[in-house]
Amino acid sequence: MTEKNWSGLEDKAFGFIKIPPRTIKPRDRGITVVADKGLGLNQLEDLLNLAGDYIDWLKIGISAPRIYSRQHLMDNIKICHKHNVRAFFAGDVTEMAYMQGAIDKYFQEALDLGADGVEISTAQVYMDLTEKALLVEKGAKTGLKIFGEVGKKGLGGWSVPPSYINKEIQALKDAGAYKIVIQGEGVVEDVEEINEKPLFEIAAKHDIKDFIFQAKDNRAHVWLIKNFGLEVNMDIESNQVIIVELCRRGIRKRGLFGLVSSIKE
Amino acid sequence: MTEKNWSGLEDKAFGFIKIPPRTIKPRDRGITVVADKGLGLNQLEDLLNLAGDYIDWLKIGISAPRIYSRQHLMDNIKICHKHNVRAFFAGDVTEMAYMQGAIDKYFQEALDLGADGVEISTAQVYMDLTEKALLVEKGAKTGLKIFGEVGKKGLGGWSVPPSYINKEIQALKDAGAYKIVIQGEGVVEDVEEINEKPLFEIAAKHDIKDFIFQAKDNRAHVWLIKNFGLEVNMDIESNQVIIVELCRRGIRKRGLFGLVSSIKE
Amino acid sequence: MTEKNWSGLEDKAFGFIKIPPRTIKPRDRGITVVADKGLGLNQLEDLLNLAGDYIDWLKIGISAPRIYSRQHLMDNIKICHKHNVRAFFAGDVTEMAYMQGAIDKYFQEALDLGADGVEISTAQVYMDLTEKALLVEKGAKTGLKIFGEVGKKGLGGWSVPPSYINKEIQALKDAGAYKIVIQGEGVVEDVEEINEKPLFEIAAKHDIKDFIFQAKDNRAHVWLIKNFGLEVNMDIESNQVIIVELCRRGIRKRGLFGLVSSIKE
Numbered sequence: 001m002t003e004k005n006w007s008g009l010e011d012k013a014f015g016f017i018k019i020p021p022r023t024i025k026p027r028d029r030g031i032t033v034v035a036d037k038g039l040g041l042n043q044l045e046d047l048l049n050l051a052g053d054y055i056d057w058l059k060i061g062i063s064a065p066r067i068y069s070r071q072h073l074m075d076n077i078k079i080c081h082k083h084n085v086r087a088f089f090a091g092d093v094t095e096m097a098y099m100q101g102a103i104d105k106y107f108q109e110a111l112d113l114g115a116d117g118v119e120i121s122t123a124q125v126y127m128d129l130t131e132k133a134l135l136v137e138k139g140a141k142t143g144l145k146i147f148g149e150v151g152k153k154g155l156g157g158w159s160v161p162p163s164y165i166n167k168e169i170q171a172l173k174d175a176g177a178y179k180i181v182i183q184g185e186g187v188v189e190d191v192e193e194i195n196e197k198p199l200f201e202i203a204a205k206h207d208i209k210d211f212i213f214q215a216k217d218n219r220a221h222v223w224l225i226k227n228f229g230l231e232v233n234m235d236i237e238s239n240q241v242i243i244v245e246l247c248r249r250g251i252r253k254r255g256l257f258g259l260v261s262s263i264k265e
Numbered sequence: 266m267t268e269k270n271w272s273g274l275e276d277k278a279f280g281f282i283k284i285p286p287r288t289i290k291p292r293d294r295g296i297t298v299v300a301d302k303g304l305g306l307n308q309l310e311d312l313l314n315l316a317g318d319y320i321d322w323l324k325i326g327i328s329a330p331r332i333y334s335r336q337h338l339m340d341n342i343k344i345c346h347k348h349n350v351r352a353f354f355a356g357d358v359t360e361m362a363y364m365q366g367a368i369d370k371y372f373q374e375a376l377d378l379g380a381d382g383v384e385i386s387t388a389q390v391y392m393d394l395t396e397k398a399l400l401v402e403k404g405a406k407t408g409l410k411i412f413g414e415v416g417k418k419g420l421g422g423w424s425v426p427p428s429y430i431n432k433e434i435q436a437l438k439d440a441g442a443y444k445i446v447i448q449g450e451g452v453v454e455d456v457e458e459i460n461e462k463p464l465f466e467i468a469a470k471h472d473i474k475d476f477i478f479q480a481k482d483n484r485a486h487v488w489l490i491k492n493f494g495l496e497v498n499m500d501i502e503s504n505q506v507i508i509v510e511l512c513r514r515g516i517r518k519r520g521l522f523g524l525v526s527s528i529k530e
Numbered sequence: 531m532t533e534k535n536w537s538g539l540e541d542k543a544f545g546f547i548k549i550p551p552r553t554i555k556p557r558d559r560g561i562t563v564v565a566d567k568g569l570g571l572n573q574l575e576d577l578l579n580l581a582g583d584y585i586d587w588l589k590i591g592i593s594a595p596r597i598y599s600r601q602h603l604m605d606n607i608k609i610c611h612k613h614n615v616r617a618f619f620a621g622d623v624t625e626m627a628y629m630q631g632a633i634d635k636y637f638q639e640a641l642d643l644g645a646d647g648v649e650i651s652t653a654q655v656y657m658d659l660t661e662k663a664l665l666v667e668k669g670a671k672t673g674l675k676i677f678g679e680v681g682k683k684g685l686g687g688w689s690v691p692p693s694y695i696n697k698e699i700q701a702l703k704d705a706g707a708y709k710i711v712i713q714g715e716g717v718v719e720d721v722e723e724i725n726e727k728p729l730f731e732i733a734a735k736h737d738i739k740d741f742i743f744q745a746k747d748n749r750a751h752v753w754l755i756k757n758f759g760l761e762v763n764m765d766i767e768s769n770q771v772i773i774v775e776l777c778r779r780g781i782r783k784r785g786l787f788g789l790v791s792s793i794k795e
Contacts, residue, residue, distance in 0.1 A: 037507070038315060038506070038507045039311075040308070040311020040314060040315050041311060042307040042308070043311050062508070062511065063511050065278050065279060066279050066282055066516060067274070067319070067507070067510055067511065067514065068277065068278055069276045069277055070277065071276065072315060073278050093279055096279075096282050096516060100282055102281045105281045106281075109281075113278060
């Protein structure tokens with residue numbers, strides 16, 4: 001990789017202040033996924049103008065796409081592409097389509113709307129691992145990037161033994177998942193203390209760059225950067241992009257001020 | 266009513282996924298009132314482009330209209346009308362005008378600014394029921410839709426016996442109120458558990474479609490939809506429109522996933 | 531001062547409702563500083579169109595300016611100036627520049643970007659008082675307005691005796707600081723009860739108009755207005771501008787409804 005692939009700070013202000021460099025987009029690690037929970041078009045333009053260099057994917061979220069107009073979704077995705085940000089649909093709509101036996105139509109509609117990926121999760125629905133892996137495989141064949149979610153929200157998903165989580169991860173990767181999404185609940189979210197064990201068990205068995213960690217508060221961001229490095233992939237809220245980038249760069253007050261760096265130049 | 270009055274989902278994405286239909290605007294039940302606590306014009310455009318089909322009224326809120334420019338309010342209301350959303354002023358300004366003996370000027374200014382209604386409340390001021398009913402009558406005669414608020418915030422308004430609440434509701438309806446607003450505090454808000462009794466007492470005596478329930482968190486939304494149906498009228502925050510519509514449609518994760526429906530086709 | 535300098539409500543709605551007058555911009559007291567923690571350009575336009583009359587300074591915040599593009603910052607500041615709002619950079623970037631020995635370049639870049647001021651703080655870095663005063667002096671000579679922060683976040687800054695705080699204030703004023711910023715933490719923020727003593731000690735020794743108080747919740751706003759008057763200078767969040775102005779005018783429900791006034795006409 002040439003020097004050109006690092007930093008991305010050439011047009012930024014106060015250039016004489018040194019901060020750690022980062023890979024630039026398109027990148028395979030250091031990915032920031034931002035949840036779109038109802039961004040309007042002006043708001044999305046604002047966000048991407050301000051921080052587009054720090055956003056890799058927009059996750060069009062909750063079940064909302066079902067009640068948005070096709071036009072809105074196409075406009076939304078077009079704005080993303082203009083800023084070299086890719087867009088995928090969160091797993092909720094995938095699950096609805098699965099439950100109603102409309103999964104082929106679902107992948108086609110995602111493609112028609114211009115999306116670059118979809119998430120495959122099992123948050124509301126029950127599905128055995130073979131079935132889930134088949135779904136990932138089916139999706140990957142359409143050319144969509146597949147985000148395979150591991151763990152199950154609100155159902156004590158993290159009490160299953162690491163050996164099983166591991167098997168699930170492997171099955172989704174083998175089926176062609178682009179990245180594995182590690183849901184935050186019970187690990188870094190809604191827990192008194194960060195539940196470190198499953199995170200280190202994942203890191204022990206796999207390459208950390210294959211994962212995207214849901215991290216919805218600053219404690220989670222800081223833990224992940226501290227332990228998995230400044231280029232850990234994270235799935236965050238749309239109002240956290242600047243804070244998270246400041247953490248990655250070690251210039252976030254009460255985050256990791258001056259303690260994070262990188263040997264890239 | 267013809268079939269044309271249902272659903273409103275023709276232009277929406279993932280049309281092959283079935284979700285419960287709803288009445289479409291203009292509608293008399295299933296109304297969503299959205300509080301405007303300082304929306305800018307771009308922000309309002311964003312919201313109405315995204316979710317205008319799910320918003321019936323904008324409530325221009327707290328006492329803010331007094332310190333906004335007339336131009337801003339007129340622009341704001343014009344944007345609403347473009348999206349078939351109506352606008353009314355929250356009761357705070359009404360109360361100030363009442364205290365300063367300027368209620369006729371108040372109704373006139375509301376009309377001049379283009380508003381479709383005003384709220385009449387007794388949150389800060391004391392007023393007997395006859396006086397409040399007269400105020401509603403006066404307002405209704407101007408052609409403005411009157412939202413009559415029942416209950417009194419922070420003053421244990423819900424400790425008064427149901428017979429009196431009932432009398433208040435009846436008096437405001439008789440005086441020509443368009444809808445009765447049931448304030449959330451002490452009922453669905455700032456309570457450890459939903460205070461169900463007054464809600465069921467109201468539902469027992471009156472037609473639920475005559476009421477708008479203030480509901481500012483997801484617990485309140487879910488309770489109201491569970492108990493009063495997916496077309497219960499609610500007064501919500503501007504960042505809750507999508508979440509509430511997903512709840513009404515039974516596709517809100519951790520809300521009422523798949524459990525709400527309707528026999529409309 | 532002529533009457534023209536008061537009120538600023540001529541173009542506002544519901545003009546027949548009397549509320550306390552205020553000085554108008556540009557003003558030396560009654561200043562509202564608004565923190566920009568990642569406002570997009572549309573969002574900033576929205577805010578200033580809505581409430582520009584109530585905003586004196588935009589504080590471009592946390593360490594974010596380092597990772598924003600120069601173009602964004604220049605556009606951002608241009609919008610402020612269009613609305614007669616001035617802009618300054620928060621102390622975090624100042625501290626980074628100081629630590630890296632680049633303070634002259636820092637002041638120059640701030641001027642080049644169009645800023646009207648910078649904050650000088652000691653939140654992350656250690657610096658003795660002589661050094662801090664020299665920094666203020668250096669900055670003031672460039673023509674930038676200097677906001678000198680007193681107190682140190684998260685380090686029990688408020689346990690130092692009032693005599694020392696007092697010396698710090700005096701040194702920064704003597705060095706040419708435009709205003710002294712009193713950080714909120716430990717005084718009005720993150721405390722069970724407002725820590726009144728240091729606030730009254732400051733008010734006893736100095737003219738309150740030389741200070742800007744960080745006030746990030748309604749309890750703080752109300753305390754400051756109650757005790758230091760409706761024209762106390764405050765540093766608030768961008769979504770609090772309307773609420774704070776309503777408090778200053780005595781028309782904020784659950785704030786200071788009808789209890790704040792002024793003899794200005």
